[in-house]
Amino acid sequence: MEWEIVEIIGYVGSALWVVSFMMSNTFKLRLFNLFGATTYVAYGMLIGATPLAVVNGIVGLLNVYHLMYMRYIDSSFDMLEIPVKGSRYVERFLKQHEKQIQKIYPNFKEMDFSNCYALFTLTNYMPVGVCIYEISSEGKIQIKIDYICLNNKDIKGTIPLYKEYRNYLRNKGYWELVIDVADKKYRTYLNWLGYHEDTQNTNLLRKRLAD
DSSP states (O other), X not given: OHHHHHHXXXXXXXXXXXXXXXXXXXXXXXHHHHHHXXXXXXXXXXXXXXXXXXXXXXXXXXXXXXXXXXXXXXXXXXXXXXXXXXXXXXXXXXXXXXXHHHHHOTTGGGOOOTTOEEEEEEETTEEEEEEEEEEEEXXXXXXXXXXXXXXXXXXXXXXXXXXXXXXXXXXXXXXXXXXXXXXXXXXXXXXXTTOEEOSSOTTEEEEETTO
């Protein structure tokens, strides 16, 4: 019976290793890899395989280090604003995430960005989202696209940056943000950011910069 339990521990460790490499999210990959390594440490000690326990102990410590580092850099956000026209940076980002963006904005490929600006959300200097907007009328900003990469949903660290940027826009005389989006999942996300439905057009969401 005791040997069966030891075997089960070994199988659990193997399963955790396999599951870890199925994760597209790097943080989850490291986390499950840590669980697998920890289980293998116990397995190695139970069967008297010291080298197996030592190697997996080192792997576990490395995973702990990387998880702590990732939590640190994930809380570090910045913003970058550039004109869309003629920008290869914007073009390559939109091309890379074209399929996901088009699910949210079906007419994405027909949009005219010639007079727009792109506001990128950055994590560790890497773009994880973009807001493409156009000044449509005096005091009003029309958002063409507001997109966050699916693996970067935790954007709580961006709240102070968004607030600061809204203050910047308000100081320039702008008072309202307007966006047209039909995707229910993304509408929920925008509602969380403080957008409200237009009384006449339910696909149109508005947010006053004073909010």
